[in-house]
Amino acid sequence: MKARKIKEKIIESILLASSSITSITVLLIVVFLFSQGVSLFGDSTVEKGSVMAVNKNNPVKELTGSQIKEIFDQNVVYWNEIGGKKDTIILFRIDDIGNYYSDEEIGENFEGLSECVSRLVDSIPGILAYFPEKYLSKNFKGKVLPLEKVSLKTLFKGKEWFPSAQPAAQIGAMPLILGTLWVSLGAILLALPLGLATAVYMSDIAHGKVRRVMKPLIELLAGIPSVVYGFFGLIVIVPLVQQVFNLPVGETALSGSIVLGIMALPTIITVSEDAMRNTPRAMKEASLALGATKWQTIYRVVIPCSASGITAGAILGIGRAIGETMAVLMVTGNAAVIPHTILEPVRTIPATIAAELGEAAQGGLHFKALFALGCILFIITLIINLLVESISASNKHKSH
């Protein structure tokens, strides 16, 4: 008897341990994602071990990552454009040292190099020197600029995403966030009317036979892998969009929305059809008995009654669309720029992670930036899931 009791206890604790694994996984995901993502803040966008220095009389105190990029792209050529004097900006990279000093001065093993850099920065008022930290001499005569640290502002206000740009990486997530939202909202705008019409038809208009054929077919299409939808989109939708709108490339936000819309259809249809079928029979019959037509009953009774279920389906569809990776990666063209129309290539957050993680060095700025994107995505989808749950919970509450 006692042995049996012990056995029961052991089994129960094994079961408990198993059921705690999902919770542990969620916690681990949060820990790994956020520890990597948050370690991005405090890093500098300028490569580690490098120094930015100016002449000591230059009033400019610091440069942001985007200013550095503008200077090195030669979009900014005068110091007064960024709060300095009227001098021309003279860029100096360590490879340029031969233009200023002879080999003897630099020395065979670069022993005179730090001295040369120091003298050069001192002698040219408009210089912006970018060189490795090891060539920073002890009595350096210029002014070393403090490197800008990555902050939430850099991430959310930055308009450019070039995480491997030299000398300053650009990690503005704005174009990616906007790209994700554009594609997902487009998908839902396309899928919602079609999905709702199908749900209404299946729940209240169609014969039982038609419904019995349609329902499994739609469920089957929910099971087809996203990479297959992406493949279909690439071969059929992308050329179609290109032809219809006469575009140079067909990989656009619109193509992404169409493919995602098709993928979201089964979710929207099944969830809202379930909600409509849960309308109490008594309410429908009361409406019909009062002389309302079937159509009046549908849009005056069934649809209002299942409104929260329909909303849940729509939000769930948006959530799926936001997190979708492969199909979007294959059809949206992946240009990391802020889109102006839906006929331009865009890049979404999941697609960026999928496309770039393979080439990002582990522990580097790029790597951490991708994890930070993962955090953003995680938070967005978590909010959406909680929203769906609270809607369906309140729904359950109402129907009881």
Next chain:
Amino acid sequence: MSSTIASRKRRNEQIAFWLFRLLSFGVVAILFYILYFLVSNGIKAISWEFITQMPEDGMTKGGIYPAIIGTLYLVAGSMIFAFPIGVASAIYINEYTKDGVLKKIIKQMTNNLAGIPSIIFGLFGMALFVNQLKFGDSILAGSLTLGLLALPVVIRTTEEALKAVPDTFRQASLGLGASKWQTTSKVVIPIAFPNIITGLILSIGRVSGETAPILFTVAAYFLPKLPQSIFDQVMALPYHLYVITTSGTNVAESRPMAYGTALVLIVIVLIANLLANALRKYFGKKVKMN
């Protein structure tokens, strides 16, 4: 007067119904067209050689044998991990806990896990299994990542299966003096078993098509040999389809291969769904007769 209102009403109803019918058939037509397009193009590419040979000539010729085997390994690996744990945790949720805080937390966390996008599983799998635990890009890391993704699916379907077992069965067994575990293992699980297996089949369908979680944990671009251990990389069907359509050496020439691969993936999902439906129907009747 009243008859014209009634007839107008009826006309409106007719118009509305036809509109809805049209839209729904439009949806079904789109979905059918996708299936038709992929199947009709894929069938031309499929042959015995296609599913039994190694890829050749920069993946423009030959077959997809290593990708099929790789996907089989990953499906098996992920299910070895996810199925027992998923079933055990569903049993705990449904049979052992009473409605309370613990049950709420477990269910909430399972829901949260189910809602996480697959690319995040990929990120996490890489951070934990590949880097932290130093499994490297391997079948082990990929299977565990896919297993975590499949866990909520297994838990949910098993829970549904257990809920479908009438409470009178449990009461009868407990009333005869059987213990909780005896009741669960001898009465509840045997009745729920077919539906639990249905859940297993559905999660196999889901796992075999996932691409994002295996991108950085296991998938190899081109590897024309079979894995020797669970620490080897493998090719996998969904990843293979992705690379030969987007970044292969010759995208145009490997198009037939891509159609074939897409069809194989669809057939796996199709078989999983049909099998699950058939099982559900067959055993559904049986339980009712009891």
